Amino acid sequence: xxxxxxxxxxxxxxxxxxxxxxxxxxxxxxxxxxxxxxxxxxxxxxxxxxxxxxxxxxxxxxxxxxxxxxxxxxxx
Amino acid sequence: xxxxxxxxxxxxxxxxxxxxxxxxxxxxxxxxxxxxxxxxxxxxxxxxxxxxxxxxxxxxxxxxxxxxxxxxxxxxxxxxxxxxxxxxxxxxxxxxxxxxxxxxxxxxxxxxxxxxxxxxxxxxxxxxxxxxxxxxxxxxxxxxxxxxxxxxxxxxxxxxxxxxxxxxxxxxxxxxxxxxxxxxxxxxxxxxxxxxxxxxxxxxxxxxxxxxxxxxxxxxxx
Numbered sequence: 178x179x180x181x182x183x184x185x186x187x188x189x190x191x192x193x194x195x196x197x198x199x200x201x202x203x204x205x206x207x208x209x210x211x212x213x214x215x216x217x218x219x220x221x222x223x224x225x226x227x228x229x230x231x232x233x234x235x236x237x238x239x240x241x242x243x244x245x246x247x248x249x250x251x252x253x
Numbered sequence: 254x255x256x257x258x259x260x261x262x263x264x265x266x267x268x269x270x271x272x273x274x275x276x277x278x279x280x281x282x283x284x285x286x287x288x289x290x291x292x293x294x295x296x297x298x299x300x301x302x303x304x305x306x307x308x309x310x311x312x313x314x315x316x317x318x319x320x321x322x323x324x325x326x327x328x329x330x331x332x333x334x335x336x337x338x339x340x341x342x343x344x345x346x347x348x349x350x351x352x353x354x355x356x357x358x359x360x361x362x363x364x365x366x367x368x369x370x371x372x373x374x375x376x377x378x379x380x381x382x383x384x385x386x387x388x389x390x391x392x393x394x395x396x397x398x399x400x401x402x403x404x405x406x407x408x409x410x411x412x413x414x415x416x417x418x419x420x421x422x423x424x425x426x427x428x429x430x431x432x433x434x435x436x437x438x439x440x441x442x443x444x445x446x447x448x449x450x451x452x453x454x455x456x457x458x459x460x461x462x463x464x465x466x467x468x469x470x471x472x473x474x475x
Contacts, residue, residue, distance in 0.1 A: 186356075190401060191426065193357045239318060242311055242347065244354040245401055 178223050180232045181251040184241045185216035254279040254472050258299040261286045261316045266302035266338065273449035274299060277465035289320040296472050297334035298325055300341030302447060312355060312397045313343030322348055335441045339395055342443035351434055351443045353402030359426025363396040369421035370432055370446060374414045377435050378471035379442045382463030388421055389460040391446035398445040400427035410434055417442055
């Protein structure tokens with residue numbers, strides 16, 4: 178089984194990389210990009226029976242820094 | 254005085270920090286990240302700058318979960334001193350020994366420079382060798398030094414006089430110009446600038462000497 182974890186900077190936390198990407202899109206001529214937020218996707222290949230609660234614990238302990246980042250878990 | 258300097262794969266300021274402690278009169282033990290205990294009798298733990306574990310995942314995140322950081326937490330909880338510089342500051346926030354987090358610099362770029370720091374409090378073993386509001390010059394070299402904490406945490410840091418240093422001209426976007434903060438018991442300091450790179454005439458700057466000297470004096474009388 179697999180899980181996919183999305184980690185994003187929390188709303189309100191400045192994302193300088195996202196801002197740089199927004200500027201780059203603008204300079205390539207893409208108009209109307211009002212904002213870019215950049216995050217990461219972490220794919221976990223898990224032993225059968227691993228629970229979403231266990232993945233959440235992984236997020237809390239390591240995968241996300243909850244001071245500045247939020248996360249979501251997709252089990253599949 | 255006995256100082257331990259932690260060494261992670263990718264640390265690159267560990268020997269500089271060891272020399273800084275040695276020159277101030279401490280005995281120094283280098284401690285590998287896989288060790289689960291500190292040598293007996295350690296007074297202060299130095300968490301050095303560099304790129305622990307290649308900065309993978311987030312700066313300091315993997316190091317914070319290494320065996321030696323368990324021992325570091327125990328040391329701090331028992332009232333031991335700790336000094337985290339640059340990547341060491343990131344490790345201290347990732348272990349939650351200090352509040353907040355370090356984000357990518359607001360200007361995206363890695364910055365290598367010498368900056369003016371204002372001493373925000375002289376009330377700590379690290380800063381008692383300076384006068385409050387004095388301006389000192391200290392080198393910085395970081396990509397992720399943009400300090401963040403929520404308003405509640407910032408109010409607490411300010412209310413408890415725990416901001417150690419602020420930037421005279423903010424180079425990286427840190428909230429409230431914060432360059433370094435203290436723990437509640439004032440025995441843990443995390444800072445992005447490198448005082449260990451400002452110790453000798455050949456460094457071109459000796460403004461870091463007063464920190465290590467004051468630290469040794471305080472621990473000697475403690």
